Amino acid sequence: MDTTHDTRAPAAQNGGQSQLPQVQEHLPRNPGMPLDVDWVASVQANTSAIERRAATLPGRRSVKKEFQAAWLCKAVSLIDLTTLAGDDTDGRVRRLCAKARQPVSPQILAALGMEGLTTGAVCVYHDMVETAVDALKGTNIPVAAVSTGFPAGLSPFRLRIAEIGESVSAGAAEIDIVISRRHVLTQNWQALYDEMAEMRAACGDAHVKAILATGELGTLRNVARASLVCMMAGADFIKTSTGKEGVNATLPVSLTMIRAIRAYEARTGVKVGYKPAGGISKAKDSLTYLALMKDELGDRWLQPDLFRFGASSLLGDIERQLEHYVTGAYSASWRHGMA
Ligand SMILES: O=C[C@H](O)COP(=O)(O)O
Numbered sequence: 200m201d202t203t204h205d206t207r208a209p210a211a212q213n214g215g216q217s218q219l220p221q222v223q224e225h226l227p228r229n230p231g232m233p234l235d236v237d238w239v240a241s242v243q244a245n246t247s248a249i250e251r252r253a254a255t256l257p258g259r260r261s262v263k264k265e266f267q268a269a270w271l272c273k274a275v276s277l278i279d280l281t282t283l284a285g286d287d288t289d290g291r292v293r294r295l296c297a298k299a300r301q302p303v304s305p306q307i308l309a310a311l312g313m314e315g316l317t318t319g320a321v322c323v324y325h326d327m328v329e330t331a332v333d334a335l336k337g338t339n340i341p342v343a344a345v346s347t348g349f350p351a352g353l354s355p356f357r358l359r360i361a362e363i364g365e366s367v368s369a370g371a372a373e374i375d376i377v378i379s380r381r382h383v384l385t386q387n388w389q390a391l392y393d394e395m396a397e398m399r400a401a402c403g404d405a406h407v408k409a410i411l412a413t414g415e416l417g418t419l420r421n422v423a424r425a426s427l428v429c430m431m432a433g434a435d436f437i438k439t440s441t442g443k444e445g446v447n448a449t450l451p452v453s454l455t456m457i458r459a460i461r462a463y464e465a466r467t468g469v470k471v472g473y474k475p476a477g478g479i480s481k482a483k484d485s486l487t488y489l490a491l492m493k494d495e496l497g498d499r500w501l502q503p504d505l506f507r508f509g510a511s512s513l514l515g516d517i518e519r520q521l522e523h524y525v526t527g528a529y530s531a532s533w534r535h536g537m538a
Pocket residue numbers: 281283322440441442443476477478479509510511512513
């Protein structure tokens with residue numbers, strides 16, 4: 200993180216860590232726009248330049264001490280705490296939700312002046328939505344459901360649409376849909392737009408995150424174009440990965456998607472959120488992502504309505520680092536189980 204700028208977390212900039220930064224404005228949803236195929240076709244991605252810039256990011260001087268602790272608390276508030284396993288049970292999901300309510304031990308949070316800190320959301324499969332909603336009663340933590348035949352997205356289209364409705368009825372406030380990769384690989388932008396628009400409509404008031412599964416899209420140019428088409432069709436967030444592809448969130452992909460978000464805002468005035476997901480498990484990596492968002496899109500994209508980490512194990516490492524900051528000692532990672 201470049202320390203030539205004021206990179207302290209907003210909580211620290213406000214003169215203390217006891218206040219989480221508040222969202223000042225009520226963000227309208229992305230209404231979408233008609234498909235502009237000329238704009239899509241004009242989008243290029245300079246892969247070597249993107250990779251060069253991405254390679255510089257982790258090596259930049261990182262924030263230290265109380266500033267690092269403040270940024271790590273910020274990262275916690277932006278996690279979609281996730282369990283997406285075939286052996287998920289009610290018990291596991293309830294334990295995960297308890298962790299979302301109290302992501303770091305009360306003693307550590309008290310020492311940091313960060314009581315009340317929670318994760319951004321809990322993310323589960325459809326069958327676990329009701330359990331999660333129940334376990335999070337009395338909090339403002341939304342439940343996100345992965346949907347539309349996650350992770351491959353190859354079940355019959357009408358069933359994918361029906362699945363969205365079921366999850367919304369069960370109480371999911373956010374729906375993470377997966378796109379049809381083949382529409383991108385065959386450059387069928389109309390099909391991608393129509394699919395995304397119909398899925399968005401099926402979500403109703405629930406916010407929709409479009410998972411691009413970037414590890415299966417072949418090129419960064421495809422990633423950029425698919426990002427744009429999903430935003431044109433009304434995606435509230437664009438998300439890198441299901442976590443189940445061979446390659447999930449990477450910095451080059453993130454830079455590509457973030458710049459698509461910037462281009463969309465410049466053209467339409469609409470802010471779309473970003474969710475890197477899959478394989479983000481180290482506190483240090485979360486700081487790199489936050490610095491990237493701050494550099495490329497600005498502080499507004501450091502709020503949970505515009506940025507989330509999709510992560511099942513990141514919280515454990517952040518908790519260890521915060522404990523180290525407060526006590527001077529590292530605890531064993533097994534002491535920070537998620538669920
Ligand atoms: O959407 C979230 C991802 O599935 C989480 O991936 P992860 O288990 O590698 O953190």
